[in-house]
Amino acid sequence: MNRFSLAVSTGIARVTESALGPYQTAVIRIGFTATWLLFLLREFPHRHELYGPEGPWDFDLAQQLIGTNGSFTALIWSSSGLWFEAVYAFAVLTSVLLLLGWRTRTMSVLFMVGVLSLQNRSIFMGDGGDNVLHLMCVYLVFTRCGQVWSLDERRARLAGEEHARGERVGPDRVGPALWSVLGFALAAATVAGRLDGDLTVPVILWGVWLGLGVWWIVGRLARTAQPRILLDVVGNIVHNGALLVIMAEACLIYATAGWYKIQGSRWQDGTAVYYPLHLDYFSPWPALADLLSSSGAMVLLITYGTVAVQVAFPFTLFNRRVKNVLLAAMITEHAVIAVVLGLPFFSLAMIAADAVFLPTSFLRRLGGWAARARARLSRLVTRRGDDRTPPPEPRTPENPEQAHVGFTA
Amino acid sequence: MDAYDAGSTARPGPDEEPQHAASAVAPPPAPPSPEPRTGVAALSMRYQIGAALALAVVAIAVCVHIGMVFLHVAPPNTVTKQHGKAIDDWIYPEFEQNWKLFAPNPLQQNIAVQVRAEIGTADGGTRTTGWYDLSAQDGRAIDGNLLPSHTQQNELRRAWDFFVATHDAQNRPVGLRGALSETYLRHIVELRLDRADAAGEGGVVERVQVRSRTTPVPPPKWSDEQVSDKPTYRVLPWWWVPTDGTDRANGTDPAGASEGGAR
Numbered sequence: 208m209n210r211f212s213l214a215v216s217t218g219i220a221r222v223t224e225s226a227l228g229p230y231q232t233a234v235i236r237i238g239f240t241a242t243w244l245l246f247l248l249r250e251f252p253h254r255h256e257l258y259g260p261e262g263p264w265d266f267d268l269a270q271q272l273i274g275t276n277g278s279f280t281a282l283i284w285s286s287s288g289l290w291f292e293a294v295y296a297f298a299v300l301t302s303v304l305l306l307l308g309w310r311t312r313t314m315s316v317l318f319m320v321g322v323l324s325l326q327n328r329s330i331f332m333g334d335g336g337d338n339v340l341h342l343m344c345v346y347l348v349f350t351r352c353g354q355v356w357s358l359d360e361r362r363a364r365l366a367g368e369e370h371a372r373g374e375r376v377g378p379d380r381v382g383p384a385l386w387s388v389l390g391f392a393l394a395a396a397t398v399a400g401r402l403d404g405d406l407t408v409p410v411i412l413w414g415v416w417l418g419l420g421v422w423w424i425v426g427r428l429a430r431t432a433q434p435r436i437l438l439d440v441v442g443n444i445v446h447n448g449a450l451l452v453i454m455a456e457a458c459l460i461y462a463t464a465g466w467y468k469i470q471g472s473r474w475q476d477g478t479a480v481y482y483p484l485h486l487d488y489f490s491p492w493p494a495l496a497d498l499l500s501s502s503g504a505m506v507l508l509i510t511y512g513t514v515a516v517q518v519a520f521p522f523t524l525f526n527r528r529v530k531n532v533l534l535a536a537m538i539t540e541h542a543v544i545a546v547v548l549g550l551p552f553f554s555l556a557m558i559a560a561d562a563v564f565l566p567t568s569f570l571r572r573l574g575g576w577a578a579r580a581r582a583r584l585s586r587l588v589t590r591r592g593d594d595r596t597p598p599p600e601p602r603t604p605e606n607p608e609q610a611h612v613g614f615t616a
Numbered sequence: 617m618d619a620y621d622a623g624s625t626a627r628p629g630p631d632e633e634p635q636h637a638a639s640a641v642a643p644p645p646a647p648p649s650p651e652p653r654t655g656v657a658a659l660s661m662r663y664q665i666g667a668a669l670a671l672a673v674v675a676i677a678v679c680v681h682i683g684m685v686f687l688h689v690a691p692p693n694t695v696t697k698q699h700g701k702a703i704d705d706w707i708y709p710e711f712e713q714n715w716k717l718f719a720p721n722p723l724q725q726n727i728a729v730q731v732r733a734e735i736g737t738a739d740g741g742t743r744t745t746g747w748y749d750l751s752a753q754d755g756r757a758i759d760g761n762l763l764p765s766h767t768q769q770n771e772l773r774r775a776w777d778f779f780v781a782t783h784d785a786q787n788r789p790v791g792l793r794g795a796l797s798e799t800y801l802r803h804i805v806e807l808r809l810d811r812a813d814a815a816g817e818g819g820v821v822e823r824v825q826v827r828s829r830t831t832p833v834p835p836p837k838w839s840d841e842q843v844s845d846k847p848t849y850r851v852l853p854w855w856w857v858p859t860d861g862t863d864r865a866n867g868t869d870p871a872g873a874s875e876g877g878a879r
Contacts, residue, residue, distance in 0.1 A: 223667060224655025253767045256807070263771070263803035268796050275792065278709035323710070331774045331800070332766050338713055345710060407710045437663045440656060441670045448674040455682045463689045463715035471720030478836060482722040485833045487755035488773055491764065503838040549764045 226446040229354035230570040231563050233308070235453070236315075236352035238559025239343050240306035242336070243322060246552045247299050254295055257325075257332050260286045264329045273327070277404030280327040281320060284401050294324050308357020313385055315352065316415050319344040323408065336553030339560055342456060348411060349449035351442060356574060383423065390416055450563075457560045458521040461537075465517030474514055477507035483548060491549035499547065513540065527566070534564050680706075689715060728752060728829045729776050731805040734854070738818025747827070750808050775801050776828060787852050801826060802855050820859075827851040 221227070250257055260266040266286040273283055281294055298321030305314040322344040326337055333341075353359040366376050393412055396402055402409040425434045473479035483489050484496035500506050516536055523530040538561050545554035656667050684706040687696050696703060728751035734744050750772055757768040779801050782794035789795050805824050815821050828850045835841040 219671065220655060220657070223671065224657070249763050250765060250767075253765050256767050256771070263775075263807055264800055265803065268800055268803075271792065272796060276709040327709070331778055332770055334766070334770055334774075335715070335717055342711060342713060405709055432658075433660060433663050436655075436658050437666050440659070440667045443655075444667075444671050444674045448678040451678055452681060456685065459682075459685060459689055460713075460715045464717045464719060467716045467719035469720075471722075473721045473724070474719070478839065479718065479722050481836050482724050482833055483718055485726075486723060487726050487728070487751060488758065488769055490755075491758050491761050493759070500836060503836065506836070546762065549758055549761060549769065551763055 222447045223440045223443055226351040226354060226443045228450055228563070228567075229351075230356075230567050230574070231565065232350045232352040232446070232450060233354065233356045234562045234565065234570055234573075235343070235559055236308070236311075236347060236350075237306055237356065238562050239340060239347065239556065240302045240318060242552055242555040242559055243318075243340055243344075244299065244302040244306065245555070247295070247302065247325075249552075255291075258282065258295070258328050259291050260288060262329070264331060269328055272330075273404070278327040278330075279320075279323050279402075279404060279408035281324040281401075282328040284396075294321070297321055298325055308353040308359050310382065310385060311351075311353030311357055311359050312348075312415065312419065313389065315344075315348045315350075316412060317389075319348055319408075319411070334550070334553055336550065336556040339460070339553075339556040343453065343556075343560065345407075345411070346449050346453050346456070348415060349445050350453075351446045382419075386416070386419055386423070390420075453560075453563055454524075457563060458524070460557075460560070461517045461520045465514055465520075468514045469518065474510060477503075477510045480510045480513065481506050489548045489550070492547065495547060512536075516540070524564070530564065531566060534561060537561055681711075685711060685713070689713060724833050726751075726831045726833060727773075727776065728831070729772055729826065730829060731809065731824055731826050733809050733814050733821045733825075734823040735815050735819040736822045737816070742822065745814050748808065748812060748814065749829075750805065753808070772804055775804055787850075798855070802857070806857060821857050822859075823854045823856050825852060825854045 226232075247254075256262045260282075266283075269280075270283055273280065282291060284290070297317070301314055301317040301321045305311065305318045308314075322340055326333055326341050369376050393416055397409070397413075402412075422438055425438055429435055468474040468479070471479065473482065481500045484500055490496050499509075516533055520530075520533050520537065523533050538558050541554040541557045541561070545551045656664055659667060684703055687693075687699075687703050688707045688711070690696065728749055730747045730749050730751075732745050732747045734742055736742055754768045754772060758764045761768075775797070778793075779797045782790050782797045784790060789798055802824060805826055806821065809815070809821055809824065829847045830850070831847045832843045832845065834845060835843050
């Protein structure tokens, strides 16, 4: 009994005092935004056919379908071509800004608006990759995904250094300005009846807006530290809950894909993998597909291996080493699928989802490589440019004073 | 639950000491340093109650959401039969998902969507074109392509799936979605015919007819299975193409459109 209550209180302490998995949430933020950004750039020439008011799934069809399900899309607010271009540009811009981690919370909401606006406008254009992004962009809103590898982290660190040197840190002007503008836009959309469909998205939009407002007011006006700490604790709790949902979602994806396969005769007789490789829509490299399926034993191995890994994955989370082996196998398989089945964006989205399970030590090494690569690059650039020497910038913050939101228990 | 942190914090390696800070606690105001402690321990009783309340609300929301998503992706079962409405209300529209990827069995047929058109020619006559194999065009666009577009890989394929799912065996639409799928499919074939310049100079596409050709994928050469390589066809009635270019007024009334075309 005593041990049980100790375990509970340790657990409560962990989920309230820090936002767990700062590197994992940062890497999925970067992964999903990069996937969406690359997709938008790739489809730029086809954007009108996919989502435009004059595309085959035209404004009128979209309006009728959305009338029945109430899903959120800003593209239904106007049939003007200019509005469409603006929303597409908005989706590109917000994915860049969230990727960089600039005003992360606000950008995560705007990123969600961009993703949902385009995808819900033409739901019959999407595939599994779009479905993953659709869900994850909503879940990301609730995470503190900018704790590392972000401009927010950099700004906070620089402000902290200035503060430590005794310099006065001026008040943040961009945040309140952004908040006011977006609040005005949100109020306008609500009053105009644009958010009258399903409640999920309007509740998230208003909730985050109010939350940020309360955060700012408390940060400025509260006389004691208590309210601010409480808000911090609530932020941690919400973050940790969302992180759990993201991981559960990834497990459900694999479990569903795996368990349904077990019931299929082709997955049982070991020939299933042969068939997608010979569908016209999923065989960009017929010669490669023939090579892969030249041996029956090979196809059997891949077929059984796929099912085994997908079914097993959720259970391996209880063992770190086995989990990492399976994770590597799944990321490899998705990289192969990207090329062989011609599904690059689906695979990227799945790899981004897998990344939430990567070990911290690996992610930090990855961050170190990226930082060194960037430093080398900037040295190269500055050598060519003027002789202004930029201060060296470690990519991973190494300031022990601020370790309180780190990953250590 | 949190496999990676269980692993990485339970046994911290020498390089895993607290040096990795994550300072972005607060987006706008940088937290002043005086309080070293955070978390519930630093809170007075009054605020601890608030934190406990938040914890309870989030815990319930997380459990309910994961449970709902689980029931949504699970096969129909006792619980989903009793509470299907509540599950659907929670899931739709924004959390809808389907992960039966190539399951229970992968598709084992190539389904090609083909179209032909009746052209009103410049001299007042009419002529019927041959069949355009639109899926074959998609297939050629995908061949050797590292980055296939959704317009090549998903648009026609999923539009046909949508059509089949919302029509009965006699090609009669079921509900609003059936009607929408007809207009959608017609728009796609019109677009493709236009690109192929099917109407020719001075000609106008007056009617279109769509059919699907389903061919089984030949079994692997190391298999002794016998599968017929004969294609089967599903032929839809002729559809009128609205003349004014926009079909806002009547085009979404598929009954009219297909009756007119069915002869």
